[in-house]
Amino acid sequence: xxxxxxxxxxxxxxxxxxxxxxxxxxxxxxxxxxxxxxxxxxxxxxxxxxxxxxxxxxxxxxxxxxxxxxxxxxxxxxxxxxxxxxxxxxxxxxxxxxxxxxxxxxxxxxxxxxxxxxxxxxxxxxxxxxxxxxxxxxxxxxxxxxxxxxxxxxxxxxxxxxxxxxxxxxxxxxxxxxxxxxxxxxxxxxxxxxxxxxxxxxxxxxxxxxxxxxxxxxxxxxxxxxxxxxxxxxxxxxxxxxxxxxxxxxxxxxxxxxxxxxxxxxxxxxxxxxxxxxxxxxxx
Amino acid sequence: xxxxxxxxxxxxxxxxxxxxxxxxxxxxxxxxxxxxxxxxxxxxxxxxxxxxxxxxxxxxxxxxxxxxxxxxxxxxxxxxxxxxxxxxxxxxxxxxxxxxxxxxxxxxxxxxxxxxxxxxxxxxxxxxxxxxxxxxxxxxxxxxxxxxxxxxxxxxxxxxxxxxxxxxxxxxxxxxxxxxxxxxxxxxxxxxxxxxxxxxxxxxxxxxxxxxxxxxxxxxxxxxxxxxxxxxxxxxxxxxxxxxxxxxxxxxxxxxxxxxxxxxxxxxxxxxxxxxxxxxxxxxxxxxxxxxxxxxxxxxxxxxxxxxxxxxxxxxxxxx
Amino acid sequence: xxxxxxxxxxxxxxxxxxxxxxxxxxxxxxxxxxxxxxxxxxxxxxxxxxxxxxxxxxxxxxxxxxxxxxxxxxxxxxxxxxxxxxxxxxxxxxxxxxxxxxxxxxxxxxxxxxxxxxxxxxxxxxxxxxxxxxxxxxxxxxxxxxxxxxxxxxxxxxxxxxxxxxxxxxxxxxxxxxxxxxxxxxxxxxxxxxxxxxxxxxxxxxxxxxxxxxxxxxxxxxxxxxxxxxxxxxxxxxxxxxxxxxxxxxxxxxxxxxxxxxxxxxxxxxxxxxxxxxxxxxxxxxxxxxxxxxxxxxxxxxxxxxxxxxxxxxxxxxxxxxxxxxxxxxxxxxxxxxx
Numbered sequence: 001x002x003x004x005x006x007x008x009x010x011x012x013x014x015x016x017x018x019x020x021x022x023x024x025x026x027x028x029x030x031x032x033x034x035x036x037x038x039x040x041x042x043x044x045x046x047x048x049x050x051x052x053x054x055x056x057x058x059x060x061x062x063x064x065x066x067x068x069x070x071x072x073x074x075x076x077x078x079x080x081x082x083x084x085x086x087x088x089x090x091x092x093x094x095x096x097x098x099x100x101x102x103x104x105x106x107x108x109x110x111x112x113x114x115x116x117x118x119x120x121x122x123x124x125x126x127x128x129x130x131x132x133x134x135x136x137x138x139x140x141x142x143x144x145x146x147x148x149x150x151x152x153x154x155x156x157x158x159x160x161x162x163x164x165x166x167x168x169x170x171x172x173x174x175x176x177x178x179x180x181x182x183x184x185x186x187x188x189x190x191x192x193x194x195x196x197x198x199x200x201x202x203x204x205x206x207x208x209x210x211x212x213x214x215x216x217x218x219x220x221x222x223x224x225x226x227x228x229x230x231x232x233x234x235x236x237x238x239x240x241x242x243x244x245x246x247x248x249x250x251x252x253x254x255x256x257x258x259x260x261x262x263x264x265x266x267x268x269x270x271x272x273x274x275x276x277x278x279x280x281x282x283x284x
Numbered sequence: 285x286x287x288x289x290x291x292x293x294x295x296x297x298x299x300x301x302x303x304x305x306x307x308x309x310x311x312x313x314x315x316x317x318x319x320x321x322x323x324x325x326x327x328x329x330x331x332x333x334x335x336x337x338x339x340x341x342x343x344x345x346x347x348x349x350x351x352x353x354x355x356x357x358x359x360x361x362x363x364x365x366x367x368x369x370x371x372x373x374x375x376x377x378x379x380x381x382x383x384x385x386x387x388x389x390x391x392x393x394x395x396x397x398x399x400x401x402x403x404x405x406x407x408x409x410x411x412x413x414x415x416x417x418x419x420x421x422x423x424x425x426x427x428x429x430x431x432x433x434x435x436x437x438x439x440x441x442x443x444x445x446x447x448x449x450x451x452x453x454x455x456x457x458x459x460x461x462x463x464x465x466x467x468x469x470x471x472x473x474x475x476x477x478x479x480x481x482x483x484x485x486x487x488x489x490x491x492x493x494x495x496x497x498x499x500x501x502x503x504x505x506x507x508x509x510x511x512x513x514x515x516x517x518x519x520x521x522x523x524x525x526x527x528x529x530x531x532x533x534x535x536x537x538x539x540x541x542x543x544x545x546x547x548x549x550x551x552x553x554x555x556x557x558x559x560x561x562x563x564x565x566x567x568x569x570x571x572x573x574x575x576x577x578x579x580x581x582x583x584x585x586x587x588x589x590x591x592x593x594x595x596x597x598x599x600x601x602x603x604x
Numbered sequence: 605x606x607x608x609x610x611x612x613x614x615x616x617x618x619x620x621x622x623x624x625x626x627x628x629x630x631x632x633x634x635x636x637x638x639x640x641x642x643x644x645x646x647x648x649x650x651x652x653x654x655x656x657x658x659x660x661x662x663x664x665x666x667x668x669x670x671x672x673x674x675x676x677x678x679x680x681x682x683x684x685x686x687x688x689x690x691x692x693x694x695x696x697x698x699x700x701x702x703x704x705x706x707x708x709x710x711x712x713x714x715x716x717x718x719x720x721x722x723x724x725x726x727x728x729x730x731x732x733x734x735x736x737x738x739x740x741x742x743x744x745x746x747x748x749x750x751x752x753x754x755x756x757x758x759x760x761x762x763x764x765x766x767x768x769x770x771x772x773x774x775x776x777x778x779x780x781x782x783x784x785x786x787x788x789x790x791x792x793x794x795x796x797x798x799x800x801x802x803x804x805x806x807x808x809x810x811x812x813x814x815x816x817x818x819x820x821x822x823x824x825x826x827x828x829x830x831x832x833x834x835x836x837x838x839x840x841x842x843x844x845x846x847x848x849x850x851x852x853x854x855x856x857x858x859x860x861x862x863x864x865x866x867x868x869x870x871x872x873x874x875x876x877x878x879x880x881x882x883x884x885x886x887x888x889x890x891x892x893x894x895x896x897x898x899x900x901x902x903x904x905x906x907x908x909x910x911x912x913x914x915x916x917x918x919x920x921x922x923x924x925x926x927x928x929x930x931x932x933x934x935x936x937x938x939x940x941x942x943x
Contacts, residue, residue, distance in 0.1 A: 174707040183726070184725050197710070468859060471877075496865050499868075541863055
């Protein structure tokens with residue numbers, strides 16, 4: 001696709017622009033947070049329990065979003081928690097993409113029994129609810145970030161596999177694949193050099209939509225104490241522990257809640273925007 | 285007005301993401317009652333755009349100049365209701381792809397009956413009866429009135445399309461016959477159209493790049509290039525003595541079943557891009573007869589004989 | 605003209621069959637017991653309407669499909685049922701040009717990448733420089749402007765894409781090329797350019813073509829010999845001149861007369877066939893497949909399938925009444941073409 005046309009479409013698509021800017025801002029702020037936060041997000045400080053948000057009164061040295069029940073600065077925990085959540089989401093999506101793509105291309109291109117087996121495998125994984133899976137793995141293997149990643153990858157790779165497989169099935173009937181076969185190219189060569197470049201578009205769209213979804217699932221698991229464990233902050237567990245104080249100190253829930261919502265919205269917009277930008281049937 | 289359809293100086297532009305596409309650049313055309321006209325040209329010449337414009341069916345990103353008059357009235361100035369009345373009733377169109385022109389969820393009888401109910405105000409029973417008769421007229425057994433499009437072959441679907449286009453006995457039929465049909469099936473359809481045309485005296489505009497079909501079915505032919513008609517006349521005149529270098533090139537490029545051509549004429553260069561049209565005569569960059577005048581100014585249509593008009597500086601040109 | 609008695613066929617197929625299983629007990633007979641030879645340096649035109657099996661034969665010869673039974677021989681050697689390694693040295697000599705210029709080139713690759721691929725796959729040209737040289741040579745063969753090498757397929761028009769497809773087919777010094785409707789989706793003037801190019805390349809490099817098309821006029825122009833197919837079988841095969849001057853099979857006669865012609869000289873008669881092409885699923889093997897639409901059909905036509913026999917030297921027809929078909933034309937349901 002023509003790069004110039006793509007850029008033009010990107011600039012013209014409000015979803016893409018809003019989503020991209022918002023996501024970029026969130027990413028930068030979260031990952032650069034150690035550079036400017038003044039408080040330790042894990043260490044308790046009973047003297048400073050449950051302070052209300054000061055806003056920008058004292059700049060960065062004050063508690064802009066207040067403190068939680070253990071005296072920890074909410075903003076610091078928010079940003080560090082954000083780092084964890086986002087990092088986990090990206091790692092999970094990358095791993096899901098890798099596994100799903102490889103299996104999808106093999107299933108789609110080779111077809112036959114291999115395809116049937118892989119598709120049945122997908123069915124099995126789809127049938128397992130990620131909550132129960134999480135409980136099972138966490139209770140048996142313990143709740144470390146590594147296990148969290150495993151749970152998330154296992155419950156989400158299937159859609160990548162199916163999307164890729166369907167794209168591959170369309171692409172492999174194109175004459176240029178036949179041309180490669182006729183000139184003596186082997187299956188591996190064709191899958192990697194001919195087929196893969198033609199399925200990346202759908203993958204990019206899927207991955208960007210899934211980031212938001214993954215962040216939400218991780219938050220839900222952490223909310224249920226199955227994900228990131230305290231004292232490490234995560235938006236999910238911040239909401240969970242803040243619940244008890246909802247009526248008296250609402251910001252403990254609202255701040256991470258709104259952050260979560262904005263982040264997921266940003267990536268959803270980005271995903272929608274990308275889909276519109278890449279969609280060939282778009283009326284111009 | 286004597287003419288059934290009159291197109292005057294029609295210019296149509298499409299705005300796309302990349303550029304402005306000048307699809308039609310001054311088309312002048314008339315079709316009289318009972319006349320059959322072939323509109324010939326390669327892709328991008330503007331044939332389909334001309335047809336859609338006649339029914340005011342251009343897409344939203346199109347802007348136009350000039351006029352099209354049907355029975356004296358301008359098509360662009362008609363109100364929506366008038367247009368809806370005319371389409372399917374007085375002017376009918378047969379589309380290119382028989383596979384997608386029919387709705388797969390309605391039976392073929394129902395689709396023809398719909399046209400009759402809308403335009404003729406018939407009740408369901410009468411409409412269905414008439415639909416059956418129309419199917420017989422196009423050579424499909426009446427009992428297939430209850431079949432769905434996917435139960436019929438491509439040739440039969442095209443015939444259903446013809447039946448529904450002719451349901452209201454239109455004054456003008458605009459047809460873009462499908463190239464997706466097999467030659468023997470296409471032959472059946474050509475014969476059918478010839479018979480129907482003789483029987484009902486319908487005016488016909490046949491849009492195609494197949495010169496053979498035009499030769500068999502039409503009295504007159506208009507050759508289009510880059511959104512203009514560059515040669516016009518009776519089929520006999522234009523095909524036996526083509527004047528415009530493009531028409532000669534087209535006829536020379538066709539391999540023939542009858543004569544033995546040693547080598548086919550390949551017109552040099554590429555078809556004019558509607559987004560970047562050449563100055564002056566649109567064909568001049570590819571023409572072996574071009575000279576200075578050709579790049580400067582676009583020639584006007586001149587009358588060579590009563591049955592033959594051409595737009596070319598080599599054959600004269602200027603105002604006549 | 606090729607003197608067949610002096611030369612061995614370059615490609616030969618013997619009793620080739622391809623049946624597709626569609627549902628239980630339902631087989632689609634795409635290609636049924638086809639045998640033919642293609643001689644070095646000639647163009648064999650394969651003509652027929654949709655569903656007749658002509659493209660399937662092309663795919664079978666190029667081994668994109670596995671035959672149900674039968675043999676495919678290249679210079680006398682059986683290439684069917686062998687692995688890529690066993691056929692090394694042969695399969696590269698056989699190439700194919702596709703119909704659809706839009707799907708025959710990878711949309712994500714530049715023209716340069718597309719033309720480089722055959723060299724990479726076959727390990728020809730060890731260094732980048734060598735490959736660039738080879739690609740430049742290819743461009744000269746097909747008169748392709750070197751500036752276009754960095755373009756993507758969607759930036760080229762249909763005709764140029766076909767030129768790239770032709771260049772790709774020539775890259776491995778092919779001797780035999782299957783041309784599967786290479787000009788059907790092109791405009792008339794571009795079609796002429798490609799046909800001229802194919803014929804020039806054939807003369808220059810001594811290529812052998814199997815030219816598959818539904819367009820009789822194109823086939824007549826480019827072919828030395830023609831085979832007409834109907835529902836998976838060859839119904840008539842002869843050299844081009846004979847096919848048009850002494851057409852014998854009723855289907856071939858109908859096919860020729862169906863083509864709309866620019867002909868003001870005389871009232872040529874057209875034969876309009878009744879009905880539609882029957883389905884190739886589970887056909888009755890004991891009757892002539894054309895009988896239902898044939899104006900000469902008699903009792904015996906529905907009781908046995910006529911074999912493809914030589915009625916005169918170099919002219920084979922599959923019809924019990926081949927020799928009488930030209931007289932019998934008067935009995936048909938004809939439509940006279942008037943102007």
